[in-house]
Amino acid sequence: MPSSYQAPNRKSEEKQRTMSQTTTTNVSGETVTVQRVLDQKGGSVFAIRPQDTLGEAVKVLRDKRIGALVVTDANGSLVGILSERDIVRKLADTPGQTLPKRVEEIMTTEVQTCTPDEALVSVLKRMNDGKFRHMPVASDVGLAGMLTIGDLVNYRLTELEHEALQLKQLIVG
Template structure:
């Protein structure tokens, strides 16, 4: 089983995108669309102060009849950010995501942010691991070696 750090290292892009709490929700949405991502870390003075997801936007702007150009990120961001350490297993990450209904998890090493995992990253890794196990079992059963 892999760790959060190993999954991060295998990602094609390890860029971490963030926005400041005083930015407009509109600018956050523009950045998410431009980068093809579903969440942004909200950073202030180099520290995580929140996370803004598409879900936050849908529930706290659209449904509340606000406008994204007049609403600030700090007004709708999730402030209770759940994160994992780099040495935590993919199973632990999936369990946290499932329990808390999350799609994104920051990965920390001590006080330092080392990356962001999405549910897609974890699913991709689990499928890859399962494929490998299936291939190994097929080789064992048929007696062939690659």
Template sequence: MKTVAQVIQTKQIKQVHTVDAEDTVLNALRQMAEHNIGALPVTENGKVIGVISERDYARKCVLKGRASVGTLVREIMSSPAISVNSKMSVQECLSLITDRHLRHLPVLEDGQLVGLVSIGDLVKETIAEQEELIRQLEQYIRGEV
């Protein structure tokens, strides 16, 4: 089973975009749209304190009639941030995501943000591992190994 560090290394886009807790929701949405992403880690004084996602915006802003231009990120973000470290396995992360109903996990090392993994990243890796196992088993059955 691969680790979070290995998943991060295989991602095409390695840069993690963040938003400050005191920024407006509108600016966070602009950044998500610009980078074609669904969530941003929220920082305060360089530390990850939460995550803001499109789901947060829909449920805590739109459905409550709040204006994205006048609402601060800290008012609608999911907090505290549920994070993982780079040594955790893909399976451990999938369990956490499933149990906590999350879609994104900030990856922290010594309190510093080093990556972000999504449920899509983790499922993609799981499928690749299963396909490789099936290929190896088929080779074994055919006597090719």
């Protein structure tokens, strides 16, 4: 053993000990909001009028490749929401007679909305509890976008991929 060697003691171990995870890093103070998702996906909102037919609504849903439309009045105010699920239920009730019916006959009139500054986790909980997949985002100036359950899942998956990449970089160096 070289004469300069000194056996480690408690003090030297404490100095060298590092922690990759702390309460601060594990419990981030940052709350992800609806706006963060809208920034990534855009604020497009597709609307239809209450007096339009379900046939017209189905064409818009198909052409825009979306699952729900907000229903607005002549002033652009939100008066309902129409989803694929609403249409399918009506198809089952009135086979062969559904497409000529008006949107206002089957739209959901008690629409749950969220705001751009609302926490994503809160929105996800409300969507899950209410068993719906689309939520309009309402701001002071009107509709700011449409949030879907798919948007929330995609956002979280991207977040998890980023976290995994950071962990890999920590491990590999």
